[in-house]
Structures are given as structure tokens and as C-alpha cells.
Amino acid sequence: MNGSTAFSAAPRHAASTTPVLEVEDLSVRFTRRGEAGTQAVDGVSFSVAPGETIGLVGESGCGKSVTSLAVMGLLPKRGVQVAGSVRLDGQELLGAGDRALRKLRGADMAMVFQDPLSSLNPTVTIGVQVTEVLKEHRGMSGKEATEEAADLLDRVGIPDPRRRLGEYPHQLSGGMRQRALIAMALACSPRLLIADEPTTALDVTIQAQILELLRELVQGSGTALVMITHDLGVVAGLCDRVHVMYAGRIIETADRGDLFARPRHPYTGGLLASVPRLDTTRGTPLTPIRGSARDAIPWAQGCAFAPRCDSGRDDCLTEVAGSTVPLESDGAGRELRCRHPLTVPPVAGSPTTPGADR
Amino acid sequence: MLRFIVRRLLQLIPILLGLSVLLFAWLRALPGGPAQAALGERATPEDIARYNETFGLDQPVLVQYGKFLGRALQLDFGTSSRTGQAVTTEFLERFPGTLELTIFAMVFAIGIGIPLGYLAARRHGSWIDSSSVIGSLLGVAIPVFFLAYLLRLLFAVQLGWLPGSGRQDVRIDATHITNFFVLDGLMTREFDAAWDAVLHLVLPGIALGTIPLAIIVRITRASVLDVVNEDYVRTANAKGLATATVRRRHIIRNALLPVSTTIGLQTGLLLSGAVLTETVFAFGGVGSALRDAIANRDYALLQGFILILAVVYVLVNLLVDISYGLLDPRVRVR
Numbered sequence: 001m002n003g004s005t006a007f008s009a010a011p012r013h014a015a016s017t018t019p020v021l022e023v024e025d026l027s028v029r030f031t032r033r034g035e036a037g038t039q040a041v042d043g044v045s046f047s048v049a050p051g052e053t054i055g056l057v058g059e060s061g062c063g064k065s066v067t068s069l070a071v072m073g074l075l076p077k078r079g080v081q082v083a084g085s086v087r088l089d090g091q092e093l094l095g096a097g098d099r100a101l102r103k104l105r106g107a108d109m110a111m112v113f114q115d116p117l118s119s120l121n122p123t124v125t126i127g128v129q130v131t132e133v134l135k136e137h138r139g140m141s142g143k144e145a146t147e148e149a150a151d152l153l154d155r156v157g158i159p160d161p162r163r164r165l166g167e168y169p170h171q172l173s174g175g176m177r178q179r180a181l182i183a184m185a186l187a188c189s190p191r192l193l194i195a196d197e198p199t200t201a202l203d204v205t206i207q208a209q210i211l212e213l214l215r216e217l218v219q220g221s222g223t224a225l226v227m228i229t230h231d232l233g234v235v236a237g238l239c240d241r242v243h244v245m246y247a248g249r250i251i252e253t254a255d256r257g258d259l260f261a262r263p264r265h266p267y268t269g270g271l272l273a274s275v276p277r278l279d280t281t282r283g284t285p286l287t288p289i290r291g292s293a294r295d296a297i298p299w300a301q302g303c304a305f306a307p308r309c310d311s312g313r314d315d316c317l318t319e320v321a322g323s324t325v326p327l328e329s330d331g332a333g334r335e336l337r338c339r340h341p342l343t344v345p346p347v348a349g350s351p352t353t354p355g356a357d358r
Numbered sequence: 359m360l361r362f363i364v365r366r367l368l369q370l371i372p373i374l375l376g377l378s379v380l381l382f383a384w385l386r387a388l389p390g391g392p393a394q395a396a397l398g399e400r401a402t403p404e405d406i407a408r409y410n411e412t413f414g415l416d417q418p419v420l421v422q423y424g425k426f427l428g429r430a431l432q433l434d435f436g437t438s439s440r441t442g443q444a445v446t447t448e449f450l451e452r453f454p455g456t457l458e459l460t461i462f463a464m465v466f467a468i469g470i471g472i473p474l475g476y477l478a479a480r481r482h483g484s485w486i487d488s489s490s491v492i493g494s495l496l497g498v499a500i501p502v503f504f505l506a507y508l509l510r511l512l513f514a515v516q517l518g519w520l521p522g523s524g525r526q527d528v529r530i531d532a533t534h535i536t537n538f539f540v541l542d543g544l545m546t547r548e549f550d551a552a553w554d555a556v557l558h559l560v561l562p563g564i565a566l567g568t569i570p571l572a573i574i575v576r577i578t579r580a581s582v583l584d585v586v587n588e589d590y591v592r593t594a595n596a597k598g599l600a601t602a603t604v605r606r607r608h609i610i611r612n613a614l615l616p617v618s619t620t621i622g623l624q625t626g627l628l629l630s631g632a633v634l635t636e637t638v639f640a641f642g643g644v645g646s647a648l649r650d651a652i653a654n655r656d657y658a659l660l661q662g663f664i665l666i667l668a669v670v671y672v673l674v675n676l677l678v679d680i681s682y683g684l685l686d687p688r689v690r691v692r
Contacts, residue, residue, distance in 0.1 A: 074596060105597065105598030106596065106597035106598030107598060110596065111596045118588065118590065119589040119593045120593065121611075122687070123686055123687060124608070132597065133599070136599050181593070
């Protein structure tokens with residue numbers, strides 16, 4: 001880095017419109033000896049342009065975290081089958097060697113994790129954990145790296161950065177730790193940043209600060225941001241485009257405004273309706289989606305959401321319709337995997353609105 | 359830090375007082391007595407009475423204890439009834455041997471145990487893993503004296519590769535300054551004497567180090583298996599650090615925390631004297647001295663040795679606690 005700052009530097013491919021990240025037909029299957037495999041991610045495709053923020057939204061176990069780990073090449077090597085294509089600036093990552101991936105990770109693509117305490121090494125100072133990235137990828141000397149690390153901590157809003165460099169993770173507050181992790185992730189101005197539920201372990205006021213920080217850091221630097229979350233509030237505040245996942249597949253894709261104004265998939269509708277609201281009268285019960293993610297049926301048998309869906313019909317099942325439910329274009333910039341989509345936006349406090357023709 | 363150390367040292371006082379009372383009572387509850395042991399089965403009651411009078415054993419136990427305590431405070435634990443030497447002198451002669459043996463055994467156990475445990479964990483489920491698990495189970499289960507006899511029989515008696523008894527070849531006319539035979543040899547530049555002392559450590563050291571080795575392998579393996587699945591190791595990999603950096607700084611450093619506790623405890627145990635191993639190899643350390651003392655009802659030596667060993671044990675554990683703070687900032691004492 002010739003004097004230019006880490007985050008505010010102009011994107012390296014400013015004029016290009018080619019996506020930073022292209023994921024095509026990504027599948028991840030966990031296999032264990034003597035057991036039937038688990039299809040965690042099933043034919044997921046999406047792409048992220050420079051400066052764009054996308055959201056991968058879904059319940060626990062829907063495959064969003066596994067997708068991100070597959071992109072980073074951080075899935076365990078044994079017992080995992082990954083298929084499809086993941087390209088970073090056009091370079092294929094699936095099947096790339098460990099050394100090649102280590103060169104990219106931390107430098108061109110970085111990740112912020114969910115639980116900042118367990119994600120930091122408890123026996124190593126914050127300083128070392130920040131500088132090790134700078135030394136590894138930017139070839140800095142110890143002194144340069146320390147200077148830059150203090151600068152990075154300052155930029156992510158950690159007061160008194162020089163003192164913090166000598167401290168251990170347990171001496172920092174939760175929000176501070178997440179800021180430190182963000183500083184490490186952004187140390188080399190990556191082209192792609194994946195944030196896996198970065199605010200889940202933090203309290204609400206800190207959540208807002210961290211999201212604001214991420215937006216500031218990403219804005220103008222051309223960094224592509226993938227937000228993995230189950231929190232629709234995060235999506236509303238940050239994401240340009242949203243992919244809703246269920247049981248390992250993308251079931252609905254839309255721009256943020258469209259999705260909130262006019263959710264089409266009953267699952268998306270259910271998610272929106274189940275958000276607690278302050279403007280309803282006291283005592284109004286919340287509207288959860290019935291059942292749990294464990295009720296999903298295999299996609300080969302039909303729509304995985306069908307057992308929990310109020311709009312579900314017989315032809316949601318493969319046996320009746322003669323084919324699995326496809327992901328199809330649903331108007332400008334939208335995609336949908338549903339045979340009986342919603343037409344009227346659901347309202348909190350009322351049961352999930354049934355399908356159009358009911 | 360200083361307050362922590364002082365507090366721990368003050369804790370020694372009640373420990374030692376309690377231990378000395380127990381020791382005193384326990385030794386005198388043993389059947390027979392020093393007079394019987396020294397004078398033999400056919401000693402007349404008069405002989406025994408005379409013996410007891412000479413050594414003050416005819417006085418009430420409380421008086422004996424008071425006297426013992428008074429002298430012990432001046433580091434005088436009396437005279438061994440067997441050798442006639444002062445107990446303190448005897449200890450200074452014997453303890454260096456045990457210390458050398460302990461160091462050898464622990465270097466053996468740590469040097470093999472940590473790498474093997476790490477390898478077993480990283481090759482989880484492979485033949486290296488299974489054999490190290492089975493091997494360490496054997497290592498814990500096999501009686502030390504049996505292993506010691508086997509080693510001695512095979513390598514000293516049958517094959518004759520290594521010496522099987524003593525601390526140094528008696529034919530070597532070595533100068534002894536500190537009673538650490540290896541150190542003495544190096545200090546006086548009698549390198550052949552030092553090397554011979556090292557060779558004498560090998561078989562008893564391996565016999566003694568086997569249990570610590572087995573325990574270290576198991577704990578290292580379990581600990582590494584835990585640590586590699588920690589989020590911070592994933593973070594380190596996500597940062598694209600070189601494999602060696604991840605291993606050294608993020609895996610091993612954390613995996614060694616529980617191992618260091620084990621090492622401390624085991625070292626403390628070995629220092630208290632390896633009675634069985636030292637007996638098999640006729641190794642002149644604390645352990646064989648304790649065995650002789652018990653056989654001869656040598657009250658003075660037993661009391662003195664056991665009290666000093668208790669102090670050593672507490673000090674070793676203090677060192678372990680201090681070093682643990684250095685390794686893990688979360689428990690650093692203030």
C-alpha cells in the first residue's frame with residue numbers, strides 16, 4: 001500500500017461491472033460413513049457486484065452459513081462434497097489448492113464471524129491478531145504493521161487503539177471485539193467481505209453501531225458485502241438485494257424494497273409477519289410460522305416448505321405435479337420458487353395471508 | 359503477583375504442621391520400632407529399652423514431637439538411625455539424583471508426548487491415532503516396577519546396551535561437587551563421567567517417564583481435538599495465515615494449557631521419589647532412601663524427607679500456577 005488508506009482506496013476495478021463474486025449452482029453435501037448424506041446447500045446461485053450488499057436470509061440450518069464457508073474454502077476437507085462453481089473476480093475457487101486459497105483469504109476475501117469472543121484467540125493479544133494479517137499478506141515489518149494496526153483499530157472506532165493492541169480479547173467489550181474482528185477482516189481492503197450474523201451476539205444498541213460501521217466501511221470502497229442473517233431488520237438497513245433461503249435452496253430473490261413491499265413466497269411473508277411490531281395493541285399475539293425448520297421435506301419430494309405453508313396445495317408435491325418446484329423469473333429482477341405465491345402483503349397480527357385463489 | 363506468592367508460601371505453614379502431626383502419629387503406629395529393626399528379632403527387652411533411651415524414644419510422644427518441631431525449625435531433622443548421618447545431609451546427597459532422574463523422565467515424556475499427541479489428533483481416526491490411544495492406555499496400565507524389570511532385563515542384562523543399576527559406574531573416579539552427577543561431570547570437565555551418569559539415567563528415566571508420557575499423549579490429543587474446532591482457529595484460517603502460523607500460534611499455544619497443568623502435577627509426583635523404579639535400578643535417590651527408611655523404621659529420616667518433599671511439591675505447584683498465568687492471560691494473577 002503506497003500510502004493510500006486501507007478502506008477508502010478506490011476499488012481496484014472501478015469501472016468494471018463484472019461481479020466480484022459469482023456463485024453458480026453451488027451444492028454442499030455432508031457425508032458420514034454408514035449414514036445417508038445431508039444436503040446442506042442445493043444448487044444455490046447468486047452474484048455480488050462491486051460495492052453491492054446482498055443478504056442471505058433464512059432460519060438456522062437453512063444453509064446460509066455453509067454457503068459462506070464454502071465460498072471461503074473453510075469447510076472441513078473430510079466428509080464434505082462441494083460441487084458447482086465459485087468465482088472471485090473470475091477466478092475459480094472450488095478445487096483451488098490450499099496455498100492459493102490462503103493467499104486469497106484475508107487479502108481478497110475476508111469474513112466476520114458471529115460470536116466475537118470465541119472467534120478471537122484468547123491467549124494472543126489483539127495487536128498480534130491484527131498484525132499477523134498485515135505481515136502475512138502485505139509483507140509489513142513489525143513496526144509498520146503495528147502502526148497500521150493502530151490505524152485500523154482507530155478507523156473501526158476503537159478508542160485508545162495503541163493501548164488496545166496490547167490487550168487480550170477478554171479485556172474488551174463485546175462490541176469492541178467485533179470491531180477488532182472487522183478491523184482484521186478489512187486489513188487488506190478485501191474485494192469481498194462476508195459477514196456471518198455479525199450482530200447476533202451483541203446487544204441491540206451495539207448491533208446498530210456495528211451495522212453502521214460496516215455500511216460506512218463498505219460504501220465507496222467498492223467492497224462487495226455478503227450479509228448472512230436471520231434478522232430482517234439487518235436486511236432492511238443494509239442490503240441492496242436479498243436472497244431468501246430455505247432448506248438449502250434459494251426460494252425468493254428480490255431487491256430490498258420490492259421484497260418488503262411485496263413478498264411473494266409464503267415463507268418470506270411468514271418471516272415478515274412474524275416480526276414483532278410496536279404499533280399493534282398490547283396483547284396482540286405474535287404470528288409465528290407454524291412448525292419448525294425440521295419439518296422440511298426433501299426438495300425431490302416437493303416444496304420443502306409445503307408442510308408448514310398455509311398456501312400449500314397438492315401440486316406442491318412432486319408426485320402430483322410431476323416435477324420439482326423450479327426457481328423461476330417473477331417479474332423484473334425477481335425470482336421465485338413457488339407455485340402458489342402471495343398476492344397481498346401480509347399484515348402482522350393476522351394469520352399468514354392465504355394464496356390468491358383461496 | 360508478589361502477594362499471590364507470599365500467600366501461597368504462608369499456606370505452607372498449616373500444611374506442614376498438619377503433615378508433621380500425621381507423620382508423627384502414623385510412624386509410631388507402625389508395628390515394631392527402630393530398636394527392633396536395628397537390634398534384630400532376638401534383642402532382649404533391656405537392649406531395646408537402652409536403645410530407646412539413647413535416641414530419646416522412651417519419652418512421651420508429645421515431648422518427642424515438641425523437640426522434633428523445635429529442631430525442624432532450624433532445618434535440623436535429626437540423625438538417621440540407619441546411616442548415622444544427619445537427615446539434611448542425607449537429603450542433599452539423595453535429592454540431586456532424584457531431580458536428575460525426574461528431569462530426564464519428563465524430558466522424555468514431554469519430548470515424545472506432545473508431538474505424538476498432536477499428530478494423533480491431526481490424523482484423527484488413522485492408525486497413528488488408534489495406536490497412540492492404545493499405547494497410552496497400556497502405558498498407564500502397566501505397573502511401573504514390572505516395566506522397570508522388563509527394561510532392565512532386556513537392555514541391561516540380555517543386550518547389555520545400557521547400565522542397569524546405580525547412578526554412575528563405580529570404576530569411574532568422578533569428582534562430586536553438587537551431587538548432580540551430570541552437572542558435576544560437566545563442571546569438572548570430566549565428560550566421560552557426565553556421559554556415564556546420563557547413560558545410567560536412560561533406563562530408569564524411561565520406566566519412570568512412561569506414565570507421564572501416556573498421560574501427556576492423551577491430554578494433548580484431546581486438547582488439540584478440542585482446539586482445532588474452535589472458532590478462533592477458523593478465524594485464523596479465514597485470515598489466510600500460513601499453516602505453520604495457525605498451528606503454532608492458534609492451535610498448539612491454546613492446546614498446551616491443560617497439558618502444562620498435567621506436566622506440573624506429574625513433575626511434582628516424580629520429585630517426591632520414585633520408590634519402585636529407584637529400587638529396581640538400585641538408583642541412589644530419594645525413593646530408595648525412603649524404602650530403606652521404612653524397612654528400618656528410621657523415624658528421623660522419614661519425617662525429615664517427607665516434610666521436605668511436601669515443601670518441594672508445594673513449590674513445584676506454585677511454579678506451575680505462575681507459569682499457567684504466563685500462558686493464559688485470562689487467569690493471570692495480580
